[in-house]
Amino acid sequence: MKKKLMMIPGPTPVDQSILDALSKETVSHLDPELVKILKETLEDLKAVVMTENGQPFIIPGTGTLAMETALVNSLKEGDRLLVVSHGFFGDRFVEIAQSYGFEVEVLASEWGKIVEVEKIAQKLKEKIFSAITLTHVDTSTGVCAPLKEVGEVVKGFPETLFIVDGVCATGGIEERMDDWGIDILFTGNQKAIGAPPGLANLVFSEKALERRNSLGKISAFYMDVNRWLPIMREPAGGYFSTHAINMIYALHQSLKIILNEGLEERFRRHKRFALAFQRGLEELGFNLLPSQEIRANTLSTVLYPPDIEDLSFREKLYEDGVLVSAGKGVLAGKIFRLGHMGNITENEVVATLSIIEKTLFEINYNFKLGAGIGAAENILFAN
Numbered sequence: 001m002k003k004k005l006m007m008i009p010g011p012t013p014v015d016q017s018i019l020d021a022l023s024k025e026t027v028s029h030l031d032p033e034l035v036k037i038l039k040e041t042l043e044d045l046k047a048v049v050m051t052e053n054g055q056p057f058i059i060p061g062t063g064t065l066a067m068e069t070a071l072v073n074s075l076k077e078g079d080r081l082l083v084v085s086h087g088f089f090g091d092r093f094v095e096i097a098q099s100y101g102f103e104v105e106v107l108a109s110e111w112g113k114i115v116e117v118e119k120i121a122q123k124l125k126e127k128i129f130s131a132i133t134l135t136h137v138d139t140s141t142g143v144c145a146p147l148k149e150v151g152e153v154v155k156g157f158p159e160t161l162f163i164v165d166g167v168c169a170t171g172g173i174e175e176r177m178d179d180w181g182i183d184i185l186f187t188g189n190q191k192a193i194g195a196p197p198g199l200a201n202l203v204f205s206e207k208a209l210e211r212r213n214s215l216g217k218i219s220a221f222y223m224d225v226n227r228w229l230p231i232m233r234e235p236a237g238g239y240f241s242t243h244a245i246n247m248i249y250a251l252h253q254s255l256k257i258i259l260n261e262g263l264e265e266r267f268r269r270h271k272r273f274a275l276a277f278q279r280g281l282e283e284l285g286f287n288l289l290p291s292q293e294i295r296a297n298t299l300s301t302v303l304y305p306p307d308i309e310d311l312s313f314r315e316k317l318y319e320d321g322v323l324v325s326a327g328k329g330v331l332a333g334k335i336f337r338l339g340h341m342g343n344i345t346e347n348e349v350v351a352t353l354s355i356i357e358k359t360l361f362e363i364n365y366n367f368k369l370g371a372g373i374g375a376a377e378n379i380l381f382a383n
């Protein structure tokens with residue numbers, strides 16, 4: 001079978017040097033080489049989220065484990081949590097919080113829109129919330145939250161921890177943890193970071209660590225950051241739970257790729273690729289779900305024109321060589337989701353749009369052949 005272009009919003013294509021790192025010899029968790037690599041990886045994670053004094057944690061698991069870890073170290077039963085939800089992954093915080101008996105209040109937007117920042121400010125003034133969650137990019141809707149602006153608001157409420165889900169953003173869209181007042185920022189491996197899935201990567205501010213201490217005993221053992229803290233501060237220091245040794249090698253290489261590209265350059269590249277896809281698809285007669293100002297640079301959520309049927313389009317596109325994802329929940333059948341984050345290149349952008357045009361041509365969709373590619377090339381080559 002021909003190799004397909006995997007243009008889904010995670011997992012994203014993995015660079016060969018990362019796969020090579022993954023296949024290095026497995027050593028003891030106390031091996032000096034592993035200790036050195038883990039220390040560097042923890043420092044590089046801090047660099048990617050732009051924090052001086054944040055405390056990184058690299059824990060075997062995925063994004064969902066990171067979500068749960070963030071909550072369970074920030075609140076105790078009966079504490080109040082404000083969830084700002086822009087879709088499926090925002091709503092997941094509600095389910096996690098309910099399973100621990102936290103008091104949850106939700107500010108939810110219509111899917112494809114955002115909650116206005118003033119509404120968040122107003123809500124925080126009504127009563128004390130122990131924490132607020134915000135999903136930087138909700139992968140179900142392709143909406144990018146105004147992280148910096150919300151951070152400015154939350155700074156005015158010192159009792160409230162600002163928890164940010166960066167799973168679909170970190171390493172692809174700017175996140176200034178210290179400057180924007182973020183207390184817990186986390187991501188997985190498999191999206192803009194560009195590694196295979198398997199790690200939950202979190203960074204806690206000093207305030208978030210103090211909060212954990214103030215909670216005393218919590219309803220978690222593996223997810224208790226205080227149990228991981230000595231090992232993360234001094235990886236040579238002993239054992240709490242076995243590291244995912246080879247995954248750490250992979251993450252180490254992924255973060256090196258990010259920092260070698262340069263954060264600013266990497267964010268600009270993600271924006272350029274997003275614009276190329278979005279203008280190209282608009283030229284082909286598709287609309288994007290979110291309005292321009294709140295569109296994510298990591299994925300696009302693309303509305304179907306009335307004459308295109310979701311499943312048969314995606315199946316044909318896959319046969320032609322490109323894998324994209326279906327819509328979730330209320331958006332099922334109405335959109336497809338196209339990922340464009342991590343370590344993809346211009347070649348993949350051009351090839352994907354070209355194959356989309358081929359599929360559209362073959363299903364007799366009415367459009368001008370080359371229009372999408374032309375619009376994309378104007379952005380890719382002229383900027």
Ligand code: PMP
Nearest residue numbers: 062063064089137139167168188
């Ligand atoms: N948050 C967001 C924004 C996500 O996109 C995802 C996964 N797609 C998750 C959390 C959960 O991550 P995982 O699937 O790695 O558990």
